[in-house]
Structure formats: structure tokens, C-alpha cells
Amino acid sequence: MRRSTLCLILAVAGRSAAAEPVVTYNDQIRPLFREHCLKCHGEDEQKADLNLSTFAGVMKGGSGGVAVVAGRASAGLLFEAITAEEDGERMPPKKPPLPKEQIELVRAWIQGGLRESSGSESMVAARDIGFKPAVQDLADGPPPMPRDLPKVTVPSSRRPLPVIALAASPRAPLLAVAGQEQVRLVDSASRDTVGILPFPEGQPNVIRFSRDGHVLMVAGGKPVQSGSVVLYDVTSGKRLAQIGDETDAVLAADLSPDQKLVALGGSGKTVKVFDTATGRQIYKLTKHTDWVTAVAFSPDGEKLATSDRAGGLHLWDARGGGILLTLAEHKASVRALSWRSDSRMLASGGEDGLIVWWDAKDGWPAVTMPNAHPPDRPPGQYGKLANGVLALTFGPKGELLSAGRDGRFTLWSDAGRKLSTHQSEGGLPLQVAVSLDGKTLVSGDEAGRLQFESAVP
Structure with a gap:
């Protein structure tokens, strides 16, 4: 553009x-x-x-x-x-x-608001979408890093598996990377592996750090067999809770900011929300018409965003499950959701190549970026090229990092302006993360590699 x-x-x-x-x-x-x-x-x-x-x-x-x-x-x-x-x-x-x-x-x-002439007013009211850093009430003490995690034996593979899930700690220089029945913990500064968490439940499809960085949520399972969510203590590696007993792998999950709720979804087209203390299901959302692809609690804990493979996207009251808004813009599967840390903006990315920044107050698409990841057209090739958005995440300063089927990952400013683009070195970039200080961009690709790039062009 x-x-x-x-x-x-x-x-x-x-x-x-x-x-x-x-x-x-x-x-x-x-x-x-x-x-x-x-x-x-x-x-x-x-x-x-x-x-x-x-x-x-x-x-x-x-x-x-x-x-x-x-x-x-x-x-x-x-x-x-x-x-x-x-x-x-x-x-x-x-x-x-x-x-x-x-x-x-x-x-x-x-x-711009369908102006008829130079003297006409815009039909769209101006709105402030600027990033407003939220005051974070975090516990004192050193950043939560793994310390003397137990040695574990995990299945080996003949070649690295694709990076299906990736997350960066909001409190420490730490990455969590999905592997075969395991999650690898990587020091984002030294890039050394500092621990491994076993996930015998199957393939980790979703990884999330808690807001204070002390808890790691891992969701996944074995296709057409079982699925659940496991919570780990980051420093000790101890399993804190196992939530859900699904008959298929969990494809989407998130942990609420206060760590009291877990939301999960998958091929069953429903979103289930559980109490982490008791493991009891609190409510269930049944509005989706296809597989649930992503769920995300807002950082203030008030809203829950959910999306599906048919392009459906909804906002719910996180505590009671009441519908707040239906966000209709995507024409294909919504692959990723991410909340900005001030809870004012929700970003969505889909297989239709569209990235949208939604104003959480009224559901207005404040910024739309169609064809955000346009692929290079090979000579002599005609027809539609896959241009889907595969992953996205907001960084600590309101910036957005996205990855797409063009084989690149792109950094956008807090106002939606493209800042930098990087070519993935190992095939399609499947997941992205931004370091704690916002200075390093990380992508995980289909070849199982992590790629680190500077956020400064």
C-alpha cells in the first residue's frame, strides 16, 4: 500500500x-x-x-x-x-x-468517509486509536526464569517439527517454543535452551504466558483422540493444573489475566470456559459455525474474543459469557487474534489476507490492512495466490508483528504503518513473538527454526 x-x-x-x-x-x-x-x-x-x-x-x-x-x-x-x-x-x-x-x-x-467534494465532511467520525500504556500491577522480584528444571526424556524426531506455537514472556527474556510432546524454553538474549517442559498430552498447539510471567499455559492434544490445557510453573516446571477433557485436540486457548479462567476451543465449534481452581466448566459459547481457531482474553480481563474457520469473530463478556459484539469483516478463516496491552484494540488476521484493528469499545474496524502479506507472483503464473495472514501479536509498545503466506514477517507501528519486513529463512513463518523490551522480533517457521531480527530497521 x-x-x-x-x-x-x-x-x-x-x-x-x-x-x-x-x-x-x-x-x-x-x-x-x-x-x-x-x-x-x-x-x-x-x-x-x-x-x-x-x-x-x-x-x-x-x-x-x-x-x-x-x-x-x-x-x-x-x-x-x-x-x-x-x-x-x-x-x-x-x-x-x-x-x-x-x-x-x-x-x-x-x-476516508465518502466525501462528495472538498467542502464535504467525512461520514466517519474521527477516533483516537493511539496506544496508551496501561499501568501494570506486577509483583516485585526477579524476572521468572527456569531454575534447575528436572531432566526429562521426550520423544525424538528425525527432523525438527514446525513451530506450531510460540510465546514470549511479558516479564523475562524467555521464549516458549512448541515441539514434539514438549515445550522448549529459550533464553531470548543468549538464545540457549534453558529448560524443557514435557507435554505427554500430545502436540502443543497453543502457548501463552500469564500476565506476570510466572505461569505457562500449554494447550493441545492428539487429533481425534484427546485434548486439554496444562498450566506450568515457569521457574520450577511443576504442573499446576490440567483443565478440560476433550475428544479432539485443543486448537485455541487462553488464560485470563487474573489466572482464574481458561477458555478453550477446537473442532467442536464451541468455546468452553473453565475455573482454573476447580476445573469446573463455567459456561459454553455455541455461536460459532466452524472450528474455533483462536480465543483471547483482553488484558483488563473484561472481554473474550473468539474466532473460527469460517471468518466468524465475536466479543463476549469474559465473566458471564454474554455476547457483546459480532465483528464482521473477514471472508475466510481467522487465524490469529491479539489484544493490545491497553485493551483498547484487538487485532485479527485471516486467510483472506486481511489484518484488522478493531476498536474494542464499539467494534469499529479502525484500521484495515487488506492484502497485508502479498506474495510475489512467479512469472507465467495466473489466478489467485495464497496471501493469508498466519500469525500476529502486539508488542509492548503497541506495535504489531504479523506473519503471512508470502514467507515474510512484518512489523507495523501503533498506527498501522509498515515499519519493516523480513524474509523467513526456513519457509513459511508460522508464529511470531516480540521480546520483552520490544527490540527483537522472533519468528518460528515450518522447518522448526527460530529467526531473530532487530525491530529497528
Whole structure:
């Protein structure tokens, strides 16, 4: 995405972009429509009852539905039509796709609030999405690091397994890396392995550190056999609790900030929330229509975000399980969720190539980054290329790190501006993490390797 377009989008989200031109229907969009669209959607002919020759006609939409939604390019039929991958679905018909610059111009116009003229007000209210560091009430004492963990015997493999799960401690220079029936603890400064936690339950699919860094949550299991969540003491390696007794591996899980709740989900299309002290199920969420792919408690403990393989994404009251918001933007599986530490923003990434920063207050998509990980097109290859977002996580300063099917992991600023991109050296980057101080980016790839890069370009 070009810088000018991005700045226009951020202005809608409460960022100043005074040096950037405002995109309006009269000045930029109608001439573009005249060049490409008015033969079929003008005054003389209006296929699907859609007239793009006037601002009022665009706002009215057509027989197919709403053409544009202010601030949400992906929610209207117009942008969907001009960006469709298949030739038979894309507009204008029987012609090459619109140039990227023109597509971004349309996106900027929609995201900027559908201004008719230079004197028009944006239809989207400005909002402040800036990062506000939260005051953390953490216990005093040294950072929780493994100390003299017991020697364990774990299954060996002929070659390293893909890094299915990865997490960075919020209190110590420590990484937790999934392996075969084990979790490897790595000193992120020296990059040495400092301990191994056995996970005989099966494959670890999810790893999370507690807010104070003293507890490690590991979730997973054996496909079509069993699944559960295990809590470990980071310093001693002691198993503190085992939660859940599923008939399939757990695919999504999280530990609440106060360590009193565990949420888990998987192929059963339900999310179950348990009391960690008693192991008793407190409530169950049944709104999802496909496998649950991610769950995440907000850092303030008030909300629970859940997503599924069909693109469903919901916000719930974390204590009682009541539905708060349904967040509709993704058109494919939502692979990852991450809360910013101030609990104001939730990031989601999906197989549709889209990254969204949601305002947790009202569910508004404050920043949308479509095609966030565009792959390089090999010469002579046509059709749609896989551009999914595989993982993402917020860092300690409000920055976001994401990984995608383009084979790269990318760092974004707290306002959604691309800061740096790194090519994965071992194949697809499956998981990402940001070090405690925010200075080091870590990716885990399909070859089982960890790659460390500086966060400073």
C-alpha cells in the first residue's frame, strides 16, 4: 500500500494527515468511474440498478445491495467487485483489473468517509486509536526464569517439527517454543535452551504466558483422540493444573489475566470456559459455525474474543459469557487474534489476507490492512495466490508483528504503518513473538527454526 493512501486511512482513525490530499467523489472518483464504469452504470444504462454517475446514485446502491459503506471498504459491493480475483466476478467485466493506484484511490475515498467534494465532511467520525500504556500491577522480584528444571526424556524426531506455537514472556527474556510432546524454553538474549517442559498430552498447539510471567499455559492434544490445557510453573516446571477433557485436540486457548479462567476451543465449534481452581466448566459459547481457531482474553480481563474457520469473530463478556459484539469483516478463516496491552484494540488476521484493528469499545474496524502479506507472483503464473495472514501479536509498545503466506514477517507501528519486513529463512513463518523490551522480533517457521531480527530497521 502506498504511503499517501495509508495516511488518508489513518486520518479517519484520528491521525492527522494535513499534508495529504483529501479524496472526493467529484475530484478523483467520478473521473475514475467515467473511465471504467459509466458505460454499464451511468445515466443511459444502469445494470443491477446501480448508477455511479452521481454521488447520490452511489450512496443509493443497486439491486444487489449497498455499494459503499463509509470507513469500511470491504463491507460494500463496489470495492468487492473491483478487487475480485476471478475474471468472471471482477468489474469492469472482460477487462484487465484496475491499476493498483486506482484501487487504492477508491479504498482511500471509502475509508476516508465518502466525501462528495472538498467542502464535504467525512461520514466517519474521527477516533483516537493511539496506544496508551496501561499501568501494570506486577509483583516485585526477579524476572521468572527456569531454575534447575528436572531432566526429562521426550520423544525424538528425525527432523525438527514446525513451530506450531510460540510465546514470549511479558516479564523475562524467555521464549516458549512448541515441539514434539514438549515445550522448549529459550533464553531470548543468549538464545540457549534453558529448560524443557514435557507435554505427554500430545502436540502443543497453543502457548501463552500469564500476565506476570510466572505461569505457562500449554494447550493441545492428539487429533481425534484427546485434548486439554496444562498450566506450568515457569521457574520450577511443576504442573499446576490440567483443565478440560476433550475428544479432539485443543486448537485455541487462553488464560485470563487474573489466572482464574481458561477458555478453550477446537473442532467442536464451541468455546468452553473453565475455573482454573476447580476445573469446573463455567459456561459454553455455541455461536460459532466452524472450528474455533483462536480465543483471547483482553488484558483488563473484561472481554473474550473468539474466532473460527469460517471468518466468524465475536466479543463476549469474559465473566458471564454474554455476547457483546459480532465483528464482521473477514471472508475466510481467522487465524490469529491479539489484544493490545491497553485493551483498547484487538487485532485479527485471516486467510483472506486481511489484518484488522478493531476498536474494542464499539467494534469499529479502525484500521484495515487488506492484502497485508502479498506474495510475489512467479512469472507465467495466473489466478489467485495464497496471501493469508498466519500469525500476529502486539508488542509492548503497541506495535504489531504479523506473519503471512508470502514467507515474510512484518512489523507495523501503533498506527498501522509498515515499519519493516523480513524474509523467513526456513519457509513459511508460522508464529511470531516480540521480546520483552520490544527490540527483537522472533519468528518460528515450518522447518522448526527460530529467526531473530532487530525491530529497528
